[in-house]
Amino acid sequence: MKSAAIAPGDVTRYGLGLAAPLALVFAVFFIAPLAQLFYLSLHNDAVATVWGLGQYVKFLTDPFSLSVLGATLLLGAEVTLLCLVLGYPIAWLHQRAGHWLQTVIILIVLLPLLTSVVVRTFAWIVILGRQGIINSTLQSLGLISTPLRMLYTQGGLVVALAQVQMPLMVLPLITAIGRIDTNLADASASLGAGHWRTFFRVILPLSMPGIIAGCTLTYAAAITAFITQSLVGGGQMLFMPMYLYQQASTLQNWPFAAAISIIFLVAVLAIVALFSTLGRRARINGDAT
Amino acid sequence: MAGGAEAKSLVLDRITHRFAGGTLAVSDINLDVKGGEIIALLGPSGCGKTTLLRIIAGFIGQSEGRVIIGKDVVDALPPNRRAVGIVFQNYALFPHLTISENVGYGLAARGVDKATRRGEAQRLLEMVQLGALGARLPRQLSGGQQQRVALARALAIKPSILLLDEPFAALDKNLRLDMQIEVKRLQRMAGITTLIVTHDQEEALSMADRVAVLSHGQLEQFGTPSEIYDNPQTLFVNTFVGTANRMKGTVIAAGPTGARVQLEAGGEIIGRAPKPLRASDKVVVCLRPEHLHFVSDESGFAGEIGMALPLGATVVHEIRMRDGQSIKISQARTGDTSLRDAGATVRIAPLGPGLATIFPE
Ligand SMILES: Nc1ncnc2c1ncn2[C@@H]1O[C@H](COP(=O)(O)OP(=O)(O)OP(=O)(O)O)[C@@H](O)[C@H]1O
Ligand SMILES: [Mg+2]
Secondary structure, eight states: OOOSSSOHHHHHHHHHHHHHHHHHHHIIIIIHHHHHHHHHHTBSSTTSOSBSSHHHHHHHHOHHHHHHHHHHHHHHHHHHHHHHHHHHHHHHHHHHSOHHHHHHHHHHHHHHHHSOHHHHHHHHHHHHSTTSHHHHHHHHTTSOSSOOOOTTSHHHHHHHHHHHHHHHHHHHHHHHHHTSOHHHHHHHHHTTOOHHHHIIIIIHHHTHHHHHHHHHHHHHHHHTOHHHHHHHHTTTOOOHHHHHHIIIIISOOHHHHHHHHHHHHHHHHHHHHHHHHHHHHTTOOTTOO | OTTOSOOOOEEEEEEEEEOTTSOEEEEEEEEEEOTTOEEEEEOOTTSSHHHHHHHHHTSSOOSEEEEEETTEEOTTSOGGGSOEEEEOTTOOOOTTSOHHHHHHHHHHHTTOOHHHHHHHHHHHHHHTTOGGGTTSOGGGSOHHHHHHHHHHHHHHTOOSEEEEESTTTTSOHHHHHHHHHHHHHHHHHHTOEEEEEESOHHHHHHHOSEEEEEETTEEEEEEOHHHHHHSOSSHHHHHHSSOOEEEEEEEEEEOSSEEEEEETTSSEEEEEOSSOOOTTOEEEEEEOGGGEEEESSSOSEEEEEEEEEEETTEEEEEEEETTSOEEEEEEEOOTTOOOOOTTOEEEEEESSTTSEEEEEO
16 A cells, blocks of 8 residues: 555655664664674784784684584584474464464463573473483383483484474464465365375475574574573583683683684574575565465 | 367255354255356355355365266365366465466376476467466466466366356456456367356356356256346345345235235236245235336336436436335436436336246245
8 A cells, every 4th residue: 555645755764763763772782792792803812902813713723613613503403404394293283273272282382482491401401311201211111221311412402402492483384384375275286286296386385484484593593592502412512602601701712702703693694594595596485475 | 178078067966065163054055067068156245155166176075965077976086186177266376386387287286297388388378368478476467367377277287177266356347358258268168167156147147158046055046147037036036136126015816827916015016926826925026127117107006206327328217116115117228218307206017017026025
């Protein structure tokens, strides 16, 4: 709808005026610290007096630092994939379900968001631990004789993170799938396509906006999940947030910590950009009606 | 496609459908459609037209009854194995596929290779006069163009039955007429048995070989457009199709196919009665505006002119009867047709004795 009374120029000025407070908050609390971080990272010594790219060179030539970055990005990928594989059927079921079941599904999906991260994480420690629920159940059933090692393993961490981040995947998926015209599936069937063809040729491509949004959110949340990574991952596994924390807080090497942040940020942005390019490549149509 | 396999018949045998909530959407529908016919399903909103279409396509499993296409009972077949083409009211084109891919979709599902698919899609697009637009996306097309694509897509699978759900409802009047002619041309060419759902009676009467009038999930009448218009079997059909004046009255004398009625507005009238009547039954008499004329003698019934409406080729007068009812009378506009003044007292009468239809109240 366009209104004849307001010229386009007026609309723009009006809109910018309203956005000003948010822009200010954004500038003060996001852009400025980021700029300061960048400024800090451009120093070669720990007290930030000598200019130079030494911190970046140090990180990018240090196999240990690179392995931490690699492990973090891989962790994010694994969690995201698990969330997608488990979350898509839930979102799909939500779409098909009756009103009552829909409410139940939403409640179950949202439940993790309603409890503190620390509590959820300790719950996973209780579940996965040597004397935890899984091990004691398997042992009492006689299926295993010695406890399985699940806590402090990559697998255990991926599962715990996936549970914690699940709402971030499922909610965008529910929105995207809900926006697909149900006649499209019927049209596909009437044209001779079976369930699988309809799913892969129609439903999946059209849920791509939700998949991209869900993956981006889940990925970003999983790689920065400091508490869960540290507690369920334990001391053996080191990921970027903890690495950064150690450099800044324990070793007081602020310029190096700043450089780690910037590198981490760039790596994450690159991956997010990759997600959306892949999505667009699949010729996806976000505002299909 | 033209001159392909002979068109299949469609039989709906006592179809009843009750939705989960308990709504009885269609009730005991029998329809016998010959191969190659165009049938219009006509009825007001909510009378079960879409439900019936979805039952034929296989999207809904009916509670009772059978759907028979050709010689086969198809109730056990899923939609993808019924070879029923359907054009949805909102077209339901795949928004992420190009026009050409949309049209070729059904062929792809049948394992036809890409080159053949392209060629066939192009042929069909040319048939609906959209040959140049194959590379576009659906949202880059106008409503009328999308409609043609939806039609081409449905025809691509050489369906044995073609179903159209309110195909022209979203189009403006001129485009609608073009598309009606277009669809009829394509249907004749392909010789496909076709069902068109509509709540537009003109569309039903002009396009269909036979019209099925539905009301509240029930089949009121199934017949040719002239039968429906000239010989309505129920009060609903008489008032829903075309315009009809309704006058209340009491039967004075009844025969097997007609009756004489004393009107509450004064005067007597003789008319046809599709359902048998008995003397002193309360009835409703329907008379179409074009079946009335002004008389200068003492026949007919008296009233006074309420309003005169010059509607181009016809002139309609609204007349207030003595009992307060109003009645419309329409005349073809000839050189000497004059509009009558409001308030003038007139007498009107049916043009002939068989033109009124009488239904039990
Ligand atoms: N999924 C459903 N569940 C329950 N009731 C339904 C459902 N779909 C339709 N109905 C009911 O069945 C009846 C017939 O609906 P249908 O959609 O067939 O009407 P229609 O003739 O196509 O109407 P319109 O001209 O408005 O499209 C209506 O009373 C409707 O409320
Ligand atoms: Mg409908």
